[in-house]
Amino acid sequence: MKMNSRRGIHLLMADDDCDDCVLAKGAFKDAQIDGEMHFVGDGKELLEYLQHQEACTSGDDTLPDLILLDLNMPRKDGREALAEVKSDSRLKTIPVVILSTAKEEQDVEFCRKAGAVDFIEKPVMFEEWIEIFRLLIDRFVLNRNAG
Numbered sequence: 001m002k003m004n005s006r007r008g009i010h011l012l013m014a015d016d017d018c019d020d021c022v023l024a025k026g027a028f029k030d031a032q033i034d035g036e037m038h039f040v041g042d043g044k045e046l047l048e049y050l051q052h053q054e055a056c057t058s059g060d061d062t063l064p065d066l067i068l069l070d071l072n073m074p075r076k077d078g079r080e081a082l083a084e085v086k087s088d089s090r091l092k093t094i095p096v097v098i099l100s101t102a103k104e105e106q107d108v109e110f111c112r113k114a115g116a117v118d119f120i121e122k123p124v125m126f127e128e129w130i131e132i133f134r135l136l137i138d139r140f141v142l143n144r145n146a147g
Contacts, residue, residue: 043081
């Protein structure tokens with residue numbers, strides 16, 4: 001899966017579960033996505049990462065093409081981080097997909113209203129992780145950059 005850009009696809013995942021990050025990293029690689037994936041451990045680190053990326057560039061080349069966000073994290077949870085990302089004029093156009101084990105209806109509704117483009121329950125099987133990456137890249141990155 002290639003993107004029409006020199007830099008490839010840039011994904012950012014905020015999740016405090018090391019096992020999920022290892023699975024995601026492997027699935028990203030096995031899905032043969034041209035690009036790189038970065039990880040942060042909570043919403044505070046997510047916002048610091050994004051602020052650092054903004055400060056390092058005058059364009060949008062270093063900002064992620066897609067953010068995967070867990071809801072239940074220490075220091076700053078996914079709900080707070082989502083609200084802050086979507087309230088920032090430079091960041092609000094980045095698609096944010098909630099990837100969480102929590103799938104309470106009030107969480108789904110809150111995240112949609114706050115600006116998340118999708119809410120996906122974390123997969124159990126590694127093959128499901130690969131399929132999720134392929135679908136998300138196709139739906140929210142490649143189609144976005146083509147249009």
